[in-house]
Amino acid sequence: MIVTVVAGNPKPASRTLDAARHVAESLTGRAPDRVVDVVTLGPSLLGWGDETVKAAVETVSGSDLVVVASPTYKASYTGVLKCFLDQFAGATGLAGVTVVPLMLGAGPAHALAPELLLKPILVELGATAPTQGLYLNENTYADAGSYEKWLEQWRDIVVATASLSTHEQSSREQTLAVTA
Template sequence: MTDLRQPASRRALLPTESLAVPTTVLVGNPRRESRTLTVARHLTGALRTGLGDFGVHLADPHLVDLAELGPDLPSRLIAGAAGNAPLEQVLARVRSPGLLVVVSPTFKGSYTGLLKLFLDMLPREGLRPGTVAVPVMTAGWAQHRFVPDAQLRPLLVELGAVVPVRGLAVLEEEFGDLESAVAGWTEAAVPVLAAVLHGCRPPTPLSPHLAEPAPVP
């Protein structure tokens, strides 16, 4: 039965059965425990809360922190073939349908080379159908607010993702109050993401033998 206490705009989106959308958070900062990672965790929590209000329930997010994988990436790219089982499991996780949140600091006006190195290992249109991606970047200057849409969005589209909302840029001066920094963006983005995720076919689960990456706290 429809909850008539919900605003009309939200009632129209509520499904008869809740979705459990697999969620992966890919962080492209080469530094461990970076502020970019902090932003990624905060934003993912905000998305889980906001989408839940629209009846879209995210599964426990899985964190792929490239700072942990950096030493393995060049050899895998040069070899061009599988060889490192944990890395192959991470690649499989990122390719899987669901919500993919990609977060990178701004280096020289673009995303990091580490992120590009990792994504270059995927085949053409390597993100499987049903992947809904959100581009997010941190930056030091206000003039870099448009870098997520100018640089990161085209890369995700090229790989086959649906990118239905504008990218989010979080400036260094906003790190002290992340709730305020992302509030306006989530208010506009969550209804669109909810509608798109409702329209996606149920994602194909990973093979049981694949180990799961660590969940985002």
């Protein structure tokens, strides 16, 4: 299973990235295979055809499980994440990818933001989001207890769904064809 973390924070190497890595590791028992810290793509996100942005999009769309994380800005996900998601092709850009929408915020007022704002755009791009989005307080996100209940409830479903992704099925089919 290919696991990727996408952090849409305007600050590089952010708490958002740290939280997303932590969630990915907690779900799978290992570090993510790939990390896309969106802000490092810079002004190239504002245009079309940049090879670095294209490679990042291919990295994400070629993954089985992606934790997509953003801080809560103006009660929603960030513009830098929106610019990145705009680079995906329509309703099929994330087809076959299982996603976990994750948002960090200062308090409980925006606890539904991952479910109401981030999850719908990911599903619109073709991703499978089999669970509720995860909202973490930016001051306590590193505490295991802040997301343990979510993990207990959803870990098995996320991992099972990601294991059935079309990317992994395709890989298995290719392996079977070679060994047959």
